[in-house]
Amino acid sequence: GTSESEFEIRGGTLVKYTGSDVYPIIPEGVCRIGKRAFSGTAVVTVTIPRSVVEIQQYAFADCTELTSVTIPDSVQSIQNRAFFRCWKLFDVSLSGNPELGEDVFAGTGFRVAQMRSMHDKVDKELGEQLMKIRIENGRCPYCGRKVWGISGHACRSCRKNLSNKG
Numbered sequence: 001g002t003s004e005s006e007f008e009i010r011g012g013t014l015v016k017y018t019g020s021d022v023y024p025i026i027p028e029g030v031c032r033i034g035k036r037a038f039s040g041t042a043v044v045t046v047t048i049p050r051s052v053v054e055i056q057q058y059a060f061a062d063c064t065e066l067t068s069v070t071i072p073d074s075v076q077s078i079q080n081r082a083f084f085r086c087w088k089l090f091d092v093s094l095s096g097n098p099e100l101g102e103d104v105f106a107g108t109g110f111r112v113a114q115m116r117s118m119h120d121k122v123d124k125e126l127g128e129q130l131m132k133i134r135i136e137n138g139r140c141p142y143c144g145r146k147v148w149g150i151s152g153h154a155c156r157s158c159r160k161n162l163s164n165k166g
Helices: 125-132
Strands: 007-010 013-017 045-047 068-071 091-094
Touching: 045 068
Parallel strands: 068 091
Antiparallel strands: 007 013
C-alpha cells in the first residue's frame, strides 16, 4: 500500500505525490488534489477518497501510464486540464455532477461509453462532448480522423456536427 509519507499534504490539499507506488491510495481526509500534484508521475490508477471535493488544474496532467480513475460523487469541481495528456486514460467513472473546467479530459482516451451517471445539467462544451457526442474509438465517424477536442460540437477536420440528437 501507499504510506502517508509519500504524500505532501498542506491544509487539506494534497500538494505533491512523491511515492513510487503506481496504484496509490490517497489518504482519507484530503479535501483537494492540488495543482500538478500527480503531474508526470507513473501512476496507473489512483484511489480518490470521498473526502475529496476538488481536483485542481493539471492535477494528473501528463500521467502517461494512467489508465483508469474513479471520481467519487463528493467531487464538486474538476479544474482545467486536470487529466490533460493522459493518453492511456480510457476508463473514467464519474458519479455526481461536478463543475468541469476547460479541456478536463483533453488528450485522453475517455469515451462516452464510460460515463456512468453524468447529469443532464452539465451543459458546458465538455459536458456536452462527454454526454451527446458519439465518437467511435476517438475517431470522427465522418472523416475517420482522430478527434481530441470538439469545436462547437463539430469535428475540427471535416466540420461535421457530431452532436447526438437522440
